[in-house]
Amino acid sequence: MKLLPSRKKKAEADGSENGEVEAVAKPTRGERAAQAKQLATHHGTQSGIDVAGWVDSRTNATGIFTAMMSRHVPKGTNWFYTLGSATMFIFAMQAITGVFLSMYYTPSATQAYASITHLTNEVFMGEFVRGLHKWGASLMIILIFLHMARTFFFGAYKYPRELNWVIGVVLLILTTVMGLTGYLLPFDQRSFWATIVANNITASGPVVGPYLADFLRAGPDFSATTLSRFYALHMMVVPGLIGALIGAHLFFVVKLGTTAPPWVRAGRPKGSRPTEAVAAGVAVEDLDEVAVNGAVTVADAEPPAEAEVDAAEAEEVEAKPAEETEAETAAPEPAEEAAEEASSEEDGEVNS
Amino acid sequence: MNAREKEEYLREYEILKKKGKSFFPYAIMKDSVMMLVVAGVLIAMSIIMGAEQGPKADPTTTTYVPRPEWYFFYLFELLRVIKPPALVPVATIGIPTICMVLLLLLPFYDRGPERIPWKRPIATITGIMVIIAMALLTYKGAVAGPPTEIDLPTAPQYEKGKQIVAQSGCLACHAIGENGAHGGLGPDLTEIGSKIPREAIKQSVTIGPGIMPSFKGLGNEDLNAVADYLASLD
Ligand code: HEM
Numbered sequence: 001m002k003l004l005p006s007r008k009k010k011a012e013a014d015g016s017e018n019g020e021v022e023a024v025a026k027p028t029r030g031e032r033a034a035q036a037k038q039l040a041t042h043h044g045t046q047s048g049i050d051v052a053g054w055v056d057s058r059t060n061a062t063g064i065f066t067a068m069m070s071r072h073v074p075k076g077t078n079w080f081y082t083l084g085s086a087t088m089f090i091f092a093m094q095a096i097t098g099v100f101l102s103m104y105y106t107p108s109a110t111q112a113y114a115s116i117t118h119l120t121n122e123v124f125m126g127e128f129v130r131g132l133h134k135w136g137a138s139l140m141i142i143l144i145f146l147h148m149a150r151t152f153f154f155g156a157y158k159y160p161r162e163l164n165w166v167i168g169v170v171l172l173i174l175t176t177v178m179g180l181t182g183y184l185l186p187f188d189q190r191s192f193w194a195t196i197v198a199n200n201i202t203a204s205g206p207v208v209g210p211y212l213a214d215f216l217r218a219g220p221d222f223s224a225t226t227l228s229r230f231y232a233l234h235m236m237v238v239p240g241l242i243g244a245l246i247g248a249h250l251f252f253v254v255k256l257g258t259t260a261p262p263w264v265r266a267g268r269p270k271g272s273r274p275t276e277a278v279a280a281g282v283a284v285e286d287l288d289e290v291a292v293n294g295a296v297t298v299a300d301a302e303p304p305a306e307a308e309v310d311a312a313e314a315e316e317v318e319a320k321p322a323e324e325t326e327a328e329t330a331a332p333e334p335a336e337e338a339a340e341e342a343s344s345e346e347d348g349e350v351n352s
Numbered sequence: 353m354n355a356r357e358k359e360e361y362l363r364e365y366e367i368l369k370k371k372g373k374s375f376f377p378y379a380i381m382k383d384s385v386m387m388l389v390v391a392g393v394l395i396a397m398s399i400i401m402g403a404e405q406g407p408k409a410d411p412t413t414t415t416y417v418p419r420p421e422w423y424f425f426y427l428f429e430l431l432r433v434i435k436p437p438a439l440v441p442v443a444t445i446g447i448p449t450i451c452m453v454l455l456l457l458l459p460f461y462d463r464g465p466e467r468i469p470w471k472r473p474i475a476t477i478t479g480i481m482v483i484i485a486m487a488l489l490t491y492k493g494a495v496a497g498p499p500t501e502i503d504l505p506t507a508p509q510y511e512k513g514k515q516i517v518a519q520s521g522c523l524a525c526h527a528i529g530e531n532g533a534h535g536g537l538g539p540d541l542t543e544i545g546s547k548i549p550r551e552a553i554k555q556s557v558t559i560g561p562g563i564m565p566s567f568k569g570l571g572n573e574d575l576n577a578v579a580d581y582l583a584s585l586d
Contacts, residue, residue: 069376074368077379082386089387093394113408120405131398139394141423152458152479155467159353159361162459169456176423183421192409193521193565194420200563201431205445222411257369262467266367 068254076264080154083147084253088246090140094178095243097133098235105185107231109224112187137179144175156259164252167245174242181234184227195230196222357465411569419524425493426486431537431563444563504529506581513581516574520567528585538564546586554579 056062073081104123106115119126148168151157157165184195199222203213218225353361373379420428431443462475469476506514517528525537544553557578560566567575 069380070374072369072372072374073379074365074372076368077372079382079386081379082383085383086386086390089390090394093391113405116405120403127403128398130403131401132394134403135397135401136394138421138423139390139397143390149479149483153469153476155469155472155475157459158463158465158467159358159459165459166456169452172455173452179421179423186405187409188406189409190406190419192411196565197563198420198424200560200565201444204441204563205449206441209441209445257365259467260365260368260372262469264368266364266371 071254071257073258074260074264075266076261077258078261080150080261081258083143083150087140087143087147088250090136090143091242091246094133094136094140095239097129097136098239100129101133102235105231107185107228109187109227112185112227116186137182140175141179144172148172154259155262161252161256161259164249164256167249167252171242171245171249174238174245178234178238178242181230181238184230185234187227353463353465361465422490422494426489429489429493504531507584510577510581510584513577513579516570516578517581520570520578525564541582542585544585545583550579550583553582557582 052062101119104115104119104126106112116130120130121127151165151168180195180198183191185191199213199217202216203210205212214220216226216229217223218229427448430447462472464472466472504514517523522528522538522541523531526539526541528541548556554575556564557567557570558575559568567578570578
């Protein structure tokens with residue numbers, strides 16, 4: 001969050017430093033106008049109506065976005081940490097393919113099967129989209145279990161991330177409910193009989209079991225309403241809950257940060273790392289911040305934030321020009337940029 | 353974790369975070385690569401395996417063996433492992449519910465400060481055991497092929513009933529002689545004729561006791577044939 005004041009400062013500084021911007025903007029409009037103009041230029045909107053700036057001044061969307069992008073993941077973050085976002089990706093895929101399927105699907109016991117036949121055989125790319133949705137379900141189950149295993153073995157459910165684990169378990173349950181309700185929808189023999197058994201299993205549960213089964217079946221017997229009930233659960237209720245809970249899950253991820261792998265220690269610099277771990281850490285952070293802001297705002301000159309003026313500043317200023325040009329030229333090519341910056345960051349550390 | 357350990361963790365974490373890299377572009381790069389891999393696998397699976405459609409659901413001909421999606425196999429197998437009918441609710445609802453509650457409350461009973469897997473052996477070993485158990489049950493569920501034949505000598509008048517039983521998926525849950533699911537969801541039917549009267553058998557097949565599906569849809573004639581056949585087994 002300390003980024004916000006520093007961004008504002010940057011805008012002001014740029015306004016006065018950058019002759020072009022200053023010349024175009026009418027001086028009488030004052031500082032706010034200059035700032036808005038500044039925002040407009042770096043969003044590429046040159047028209048009189050500055051939509052991005054308008055929204056931004058009310059929501060601080062850019063600030064939040066920048067803060068999220070430039071937040072740090074701890075040292076040691078590795079490939080296992082991609083499983084959560086992979087799960088989220090596959091959920092998004094399910095949502096998208098699901099919307100397309102729902103355009104052709106008829107949730108009625110008499111027409112469901114025929115609508116699936118039509119979709120599979122006649123609709124352009126119909127079978128492919130059905131395949132994406134069907135196999136996506138399996139992949140999502142696999143990924144969610146892998147992600148859970150990762151957080152389990154890394155002890156990521158411990159203080160202060162207990163709530164995120166709890167939300168995760170609810171997400172796991174909801175995901176299996178998606179599998180269960182979705183399985184019936186094609187309405188072929190396999191799905192029909194499996195669902196009947198699943199429902200009878202539900203009914204064998206203690207206390208609420210029979211009621212839950214009756215609710216799912218929409219009555220004591222499997223009927224035409226059962227299918228539409230499953231459909232409503234599958235395409236509205238459960239995905240809505242999952243979406244909302246993923247939001248909460250990610251809120252905690254951003255707020256609390258992700259864990260470092262448990263065997264990574266803060267105090268033990270290894271290899272070329274300098275012995276003054278803390279001071280070096282600050283320096284590295286500053287370097288990163290410059291690089292990121294540079295990339296996001298297409299390399300505006302950034303004066304160092306006052307709060308961070310310390311011994312590390314000297315190195316930072318030295319290292320800055322190189323960082324900037326790199327960020328600018330490599331902006332559309334994240335892979336290159338990452339590689340280059342990684343190496344330049346190493347240099348910076350060695351120098352410090 | 354007591355207050356001091358919590359504070360220590362947060363302090364250590366702050367440093368680790370300072371030493372780490374920014375989310376953009378480093379973490380997001382890995383995330384994107386992973387997403388691309390997942391997308392590639394998904395597209396390949398959809399193209400290679402497609403999405404076939406089984407025969408239409410038909411409540412009157414139960415010629416299909418109830419099989420869940422593969423990721424429910426382990427639950428299904430759990431039902432087979434636990435045999436006595438009185439314990440079926442334990443297997444179907446009891447065990448999964450207890451597991452879910454234990455999973456949900458994990459952070460509240462495992463509160464030690466240690467996070468390194470090999471330094472908290474109980475948690476790690478339990479986790480590995482659960483994974484192995486689930487993998488085994490899934491595997492067993494996957495290979496438990498649904499047989500649709502009964503090779504027992506049968507008097508000609510019961511042939512029809514035998515055929516219906518064989519094709520109606522009864523053997524997914526029941527055993528008859530050497531055929532079907534031994535230790536399956538339902539009781540062994542090999543000597544069912546000597547255990548309960550014909551009318552009770554018909555009743556069972558019609559209403560589907562417990563978790564067994566109702567086969568009312570077979571129609572009275574077929575139900576009678578099934579009951580006659582089963583009653584002849586003794
Ligand atoms: C729809 C399902 C889910 C989605 C989209 C999701 C997404 C994410 C994402 C993107 C992260 C960031 C770190 C990472 O990727 O590893 C994360 C972290 C986390 N997730 Fe999930 N998750 C899901 C399900 C679960 C489940 C089932 C659990 C466990 C029961 C869980 C527990 C956690 C925990 C404890 C963290 C914090 C990890 C850390 O700080 O290292 N999540 N989740």
